[in-house]
Amino acid sequence: MSSKRSTPRSKIDEIKALRGLSRQTKTNIRNRGLLLGSTLTTTLNSIVTNSDITPSNNSLVITKPSVPLLPLSKLITYRSLRERRGNPGLNLTNASLNSSLTSNSTVLNSSQRSVRIPRPPSKPREEELQKTKIDPQIEFSSLQKPISAGTALKLFRESLTNYEQSEILEYKEIYYLGFKSSKSGTSQGPNYGFDDEKGNFKLYKGDHIAYRYEILQLLGKGSFGQVCKCFDHKAKQNVAIKLVKSKKRFRHQAAVEVKVLDTLKKYDPDNANNVIRAEDHFIFRKHTCLVFELLSSSxxxxxxxxxxxxxxxxxxxxxxxxxxxxxxxxxxxxxxxxxxxxxxxxxxxxxxxxxxxxxxxxxxxxxxxxxxxxxxxxxxxxxxxxxxxxxxxxxxxxxxxxxxxxxxxxxxxxxxxxxxxxxxxxxxxxxxxxxxxxxxxxxxxxxxxxxxxxxxxxxxxxxxxxxxxxxxxxxxxxxxxxxxxxxxxxxxxxxxxxxxxxxxxxxxxxxxxxxxxxxxxxxxxxxxxxxxxxxxxxxxxxxxxxx
Incomplete structure (x- = not known):
C-alpha cells in the first residue's frame, strides 16, 4: 500500500462549490452597486428637471421629487461609491444651484414639501438701528423708582458722563438721571467744570441734582449763590433748591444757615410760625444744597x-x-x-x-x-x-x-x-x-x-x-x-x-x-x-x- 494520503472526492467538490458561491456573491454586489448608482443619477436628474430657480431672490425651490431619495449614508458602504472621487457627474449649468445641492443648507422635511432656502441676512443699516433704539429717558421712566446705582450703570451708562459713572456709586437710590446733552462737568474749568468763575454751580434745564431733583428754571441769584425751581422725583412735587457757592467762606456760612434752619424746623413742627421750612439739605459737587417748599412771589x-x-x-x-x-x-x-x-x-x-x-x-x-x-x-x-x-x-x-x-x-x-x-x-x-x-x-x-x-x-x-x-x-x-x-x-x-x-x-x-x-x-x-x-x-x- 502506498503511504501517500489522498484527499477524498467529496471534500474537493465542497471546496469548488464554495469558490463558485464566492464569485457569484461578488458579481451580485457589483451589479447592485451599479443599479443604485443609476438610481441616484435618475433621481438627481429628476430633481434638476423639476427645480425652480427664482431670480428675484436667487433661492432654490425643490418640488416633489419623482423618486424617494436614499440617504447618502446608506450608499457610501458600497465599493462602487467609495471609489468615486469628487461630485457626481451631473450636468448642472447653474453654479448657485450646484452649490445649494452640495451644501448642508438643503433641507427636505419628512413629507417632501416645498422648502425655500433663504439668502443669508444682510447687515442692518445704522439708521434702522437708530429707529428701533429705545430712548433712555423713556426706558428710565418705565422703571419702578428708585433703582440702584448698579442698575443705572448697567442700563444707562451711555446717558452718564464719565464723572457721573463714578459719582453715582455714592447714591443708594436713583430717581432721575437727566439728559446727556444737558449736563455740566463735561469740560475743563473750576470744580471739574461744574462751576463758573464766581463759584456758582452751572445750571442746565433738565439736568439732575443728586439723582433726584430735575432742574426746571432759575428763580434768583445773589452773593450767596442761586435758587432754582426743581421737580422732586421722589416726593412728586415742585421744590426750591438753594445752591450755595462752592467757595470756602460761603460753605462756612451755609453751615450756620443749616443749623438755624434745623432749629426752626425742630421748634415749628406744625409749620405755623410764618418762617420758611427746609425739607432737606446735602452736599452735591462741593455745593451746599438746601431744599425748601416752593412759595410764590415776594x-x-x-x-x-x-x-x-x-x-x-x-x-x-x-x-x-x-x-x-x-x-x-x-x-x-x-x-x-x-x-x-x-x-x-x-x-x-x-x-x-x-x-x-x-x-x-x-x-x-x-x-x-x-x-x-x-x-x-x-x-x-x-x-x-x-x-x-x-x-x-x-x-x-x-x-x-x-x-x-x-x-x-x-x-x-x-x-x-x-x-x-x-x-x-x-x-x-x-x-x-x-x-x-x-x-x-x-x-x-x-x-x-x-x-x-x-x-x-x-x-x-x-x-x-x-x-x-x-x-x-x-x-x-x-x-x-x-x-x-x-x-x-x-x-x-x-x-x-x-x-x-x-x-x-x-x-x-x-x-x-x-x-x-x-x-x-x-x-x-x-x-x-x-x-x-x-x-x-x-x-x-x-x-x-x-x-
Missing amino acids: LYDLLKSNNFEGLSLSLIRRFAIQIFFSLKFIQKLNIIHCDLKPENILLKQANKSGLKVIDFGSSCFESEKVYTYIQSRFYRAPEIILGIPYSYSIDMWSAGCILAELFTGNALFPGESEAEQLQYIMEIRGVPPEDVLAMATRRKVFFNSSGSPRLVPNSKGKIHKPAAKDIRDEIKTDDALFLDLIIKCLEWDPGKRITPDEALSHEWILEGIPKPPTSRPTTSRPFLNKTLRGLAVNKNHNYKLSN
Missing part, C-alpha cells in the same frame, strides 16, 4: 406789579401781623435774621395774603455773632452803620422800613452808600442821641470831634441835612397809629426800640382784630394771641392792593 414783586404805588393799610396790617409773629418766634429761639427786606418775604400763594419770612443765609444765633457788616443797605439799622453791638432789635428796624415802603411803594432810606444811608436816616429822625453815639466804634467816620455829622454829597451832589424832613410828610397818611408804629420801630436806641411782642399789642394792630364777645375784654391776652395767630396763620385771605 412783597417786592407785589409792589412792582402795582407800579410801586403802595398797598392798602388793611392788607399791610395782615402782612405786619405775620412779620411780627415770625420775628417773635425766631427771637424766642435766640435767632437774629439779619437781612429782613421785601425780597425776603414771600407769599405762600399768588393773590393770597399768607406769607413767610425766608433766607436765613445771613442769620446767626445771638450768642454766636460773627459778622458786623450785615443787612441790606436800605433796611440797615443805625447800630450796624455806627459799629454799636447789635441784637434782635435790628430786625425790628428793618420791619419799620418795610411797613413804610409797603404803603408808599418806595424805600424810606434809599442811600447810595453807607454814609448817605446814615444821612437819609438823620434827615428824617434827626441826629442820634449822645448816649447812642458814645457806644459807636465808628463815630469818627461819620461825625467830627464836636459831634457834628460829616455831610458828604452823593453822586448827584446832593446833601441830606439832619431833621430837614418830617416822617409824616414822607409817608403821607392820616393814620396816626400806623405812623406811631413805624416811628417806634425806627427808634435810635436799640434798647428802646419796640419788640415783636409789643408790636403785636400795638393799637394799630389791634384795630384790625374782630371785636370780641362783650363778656370778654378786648385786652384779654389769650384772646389776642388766639385772634392774632388766626390772622397770621389760618387765614389766607384774598387781598386788594390799594384802598
Whole structure:
C-alpha cells in the first residue's frame, strides 16, 4: 500500500462549490452597486428637471421629487461609491444651484414639501438701528423708582458722563438721571467744570441734582449763590433748591444757615410760625444744597406789579401781623435774621395774603455773632452803620422800613452808600442821641470831634441835612397809629426800640382784630394771641392792593 494520503472526492467538490458561491456573491454586489448608482443619477436628474430657480431672490425651490431619495449614508458602504472621487457627474449649468445641492443648507422635511432656502441676512443699516433704539429717558421712566446705582450703570451708562459713572456709586437710590446733552462737568474749568468763575454751580434745564431733583428754571441769584425751581422725583412735587457757592467762606456760612434752619424746623413742627421750612439739605459737587417748599412771589414783586404805588393799610396790617409773629418766634429761639427786606418775604400763594419770612443765609444765633457788616443797605439799622453791638432789635428796624415802603411803594432810606444811608436816616429822625453815639466804634467816620455829622454829597451832589424832613410828610397818611408804629420801630436806641411782642399789642394792630364777645375784654391776652395767630396763620385771605 502506498503511504501517500489522498484527499477524498467529496471534500474537493465542497471546496469548488464554495469558490463558485464566492464569485457569484461578488458579481451580485457589483451589479447592485451599479443599479443604485443609476438610481441616484435618475433621481438627481429628476430633481434638476423639476427645480425652480427664482431670480428675484436667487433661492432654490425643490418640488416633489419623482423618486424617494436614499440617504447618502446608506450608499457610501458600497465599493462602487467609495471609489468615486469628487461630485457626481451631473450636468448642472447653474453654479448657485450646484452649490445649494452640495451644501448642508438643503433641507427636505419628512413629507417632501416645498422648502425655500433663504439668502443669508444682510447687515442692518445704522439708521434702522437708530429707529428701533429705545430712548433712555423713556426706558428710565418705565422703571419702578428708585433703582440702584448698579442698575443705572448697567442700563444707562451711555446717558452718564464719565464723572457721573463714578459719582453715582455714592447714591443708594436713583430717581432721575437727566439728559446727556444737558449736563455740566463735561469740560475743563473750576470744580471739574461744574462751576463758573464766581463759584456758582452751572445750571442746565433738565439736568439732575443728586439723582433726584430735575432742574426746571432759575428763580434768583445773589452773593450767596442761586435758587432754582426743581421737580422732586421722589416726593412728586415742585421744590426750591438753594445752591450755595462752592467757595470756602460761603460753605462756612451755609453751615450756620443749616443749623438755624434745623432749629426752626425742630421748634415749628406744625409749620405755623410764618418762617420758611427746609425739607432737606446735602452736599452735591462741593455745593451746599438746601431744599425748601416752593412759595410764590415776594412783597417786592407785589409792589412792582402795582407800579410801586403802595398797598392798602388793611392788607399791610395782615402782612405786619405775620412779620411780627415770625420775628417773635425766631427771637424766642435766640435767632437774629439779619437781612429782613421785601425780597425776603414771600407769599405762600399768588393773590393770597399768607406769607413767610425766608433766607436765613445771613442769620446767626445771638450768642454766636460773627459778622458786623450785615443787612441790606436800605433796611440797615443805625447800630450796624455806627459799629454799636447789635441784637434782635435790628430786625425790628428793618420791619419799620418795610411797613413804610409797603404803603408808599418806595424805600424810606434809599442811600447810595453807607454814609448817605446814615444821612437819609438823620434827615428824617434827626441826629442820634449822645448816649447812642458814645457806644459807636465808628463815630469818627461819620461825625467830627464836636459831634457834628460829616455831610458828604452823593453822586448827584446832593446833601441830606439832619431833621430837614418830617416822617409824616414822607409817608403821607392820616393814620396816626400806623405812623406811631413805624416811628417806634425806627427808634435810635436799640434798647428802646419796640419788640415783636409789643408790636403785636400795638393799637394799630389791634384795630384790625374782630371785636370780641362783650363778656370778654378786648385786652384779654389769650384772646389776642388766639385772634392774632388766626390772622397770621389760618387765614389766607384774598387781598386788594390799594384802598
